[in-house]
Amino acid sequence: MCTTIVVGKKATVDGSVIVAHSDDDVADERLIFVPASERPGSFRNVYYDDAALGHDMKDPASGRTYNASELYRYIGSDRGPGYELPKGEEASEGLYSSIPLGQIEQVSSTFAYFDSNYGVMNERQLMIGECTCGAKVHPLPEPGKRLLYSAELSRIALERCSSAREAVILIGRLIMEHGYYGTGETLLVGDPNEAWVMEMCGYDMDGTDGLWVAQRVPDNGFFVAANQFRIRDIDPAAPHDGETLMYSENLFEVCSQLGWWDPSESETLDWASTVSYGEYSHPYYSLRRVWRALLKARPSANLPAWVEDGYTRAYPFTVAPDTKMSVADVAEVYRDHYEGTELDMTQDPAAGPWGDPTRYENNPDKGNAFELSLYRPRGAWERPISIYRSGMHWINQARAGLPDALGGVAWIGLDRPAASCLIPFFVGVTGLPACMETMNLLDLDFDSAWWAFNVVANLATLKYSYMIEEIIQRRGKLEQEAFDLVARYTAAARDSGQDPDRADLTEVCSTHAARIRKQWWKLAKHLMVKYNDGCISTERAIMQKVDYPECWLDDVGYFDGPTSYRQR
Secondary structure: OOOEEEEOHHHEOOOOEEEEEEEOOOOOOOOEEEOOEEOOOOEEEEEOOHHHHOOOOEOOOOOOEOOOEOOEOOOOOOOOHHHOOOOOOOHHHOOOOOOEEEEEEOOOEEOOEEEOOOEEEEOOOOEEEEEEEOOOOOOOOEOOOEOEOHHHHHHHHHHHOOOHHHHHHHHHHHHHHHOEOOOEEEEEEEOOOOEEEEEEEOOOOOOOOOEEEEEEOOOOOEEEEOOOOOOOEEOOOOOOOOOOEEEOOOHHHHHHHOOOOOOOOOOOEEHHHHHOOOOOOOOOOOHHHHHHHHHHHOHHHOOOOOOOOOOOOOOOOOEOOOOOEOHHHHHHHHOOOOOOOOOOOOOOHHHOOOOOOOOOOOOOOOOOOOOOOOOOOOOOOOOOOOOOOOOEEEEEEEOOOOOHHHHOEEEEEEOOHHHOOOEEEEOOOOOOOOOOOOOOOOOOOOOOHHHHHHHHHHHHOOOHHHHHHHHHHHHHHHHHHHHHHHHHHHHHHHHHOOOOOHHHHHHHHHHHHHHHHHHHHHHHHHHHHHOHHHOEOOOOOOOEOOOOOHHHHHHOOHHHOOOOOOOO
16 A cells, blocks of 8 residues: 655765655554574575455464464564564463464575565665555465565565665565465665666466566656556567566466467557556556656656546656755655645645545445456545555665665654654664564554654644644754764765774664654644644643634535524
């Protein structure tokens, strides 16, 4: 349910490559540090991912679900101490270690990395972004046949690879050797020099491999995907040697045998229309975000908001931004609700009196949302880039010319982007603070950074147009401190020419994150007090009543209310 972005090194203000991702389905939103390891001569367990097909998949041998609880994406020791059984929660409460789906060959050593529902970034500045895409076939996991989904593939790549190209090749090989299950997926894979868009899916419910394609993002390009495949024409005669294009060797044969592609009718294979039904959920669920993100990067492109169908070619694979982009610019893309356009969600009637862009979703007419050729929803909300159910987002920045430990920065935003604040972590840290590795949806925890941001975001829906201005003001100050912190350490590294002290990096990042958590809980307290009972209370005056906008009062019939004793 995510939006994922790449900005090439010639399109950024500092020459960095940026890979970003929003995790738009709240579940286990912990950021976990997975340490490097030495494991010669062993096998690696692979685990089922709830993000693929939900929590109810069961191990045929034991009859238990692969993961003990929806609250935790994984429990065990294979990924380091951050994933061990949560303190205070005993096995008697129904929790147990996650059950492996199978095993693959292990390597002699692995890199440290940050992990969430997908792998985030490793100590060599390899970074990942992701979004789910509908495909024509969504195979189920099966031991011995289909072991891998994109989330586990992203972790394996971060454990083993130091470049994006190496990671794409590894992921492609693992799909063919160990089988792919679950939904169609887009993985963005980047390093300090380049980034690739890799898209994958199954094609046979009983298959033992899968299909995949990968296309390099131009160095001056801005790319976005939003729950829909974005790679299009693939020419069988064109080189696919890893310079700009790669794909699975079975691609053309399989698509031809299934009747999805007829080489006598088309010389090229349109990947998106061949293996998928385009968008899912409803028309413009994906395309609207693609339109808006591309337009934010390149306003001069004047791209149309309305297109002929879900397979439109109105939106190019990439655009060259009008002006070079920074981490802050990418963050602003993620915070968007189409403000200032004809689709501005803060201005339509559903926004209520205080311009709230929140639209809670639960369509009354259920259908196969992955196949819009058959499913015709009776209604729909616009799907913004910043959505209320976003659990977290990250903007990964890889920078050449610096030691890896300092060059890679994962900028983490918790809960929905519009009401969040980026927290930076250098990839050279030796651990993450407890406030980032702590989160339980059924336990409001004041030691958890995620809960601080979630509480503020939910409070803001009560009087959005007022509260969001205070959130933006607080965020601006704290994010500037973070940008200054990263710039200061970067300048020191360039001046000294030496590798940074990893203990120092760990301490400064942990201290900063703790400060952000504390400041965001203070903001929550401030908003609750100031806007209590729909009024505004300050030191100058308490419980000041706030009038509803007159136009909204007119829309809801206020002026038709009981102003006399005469029956209406």
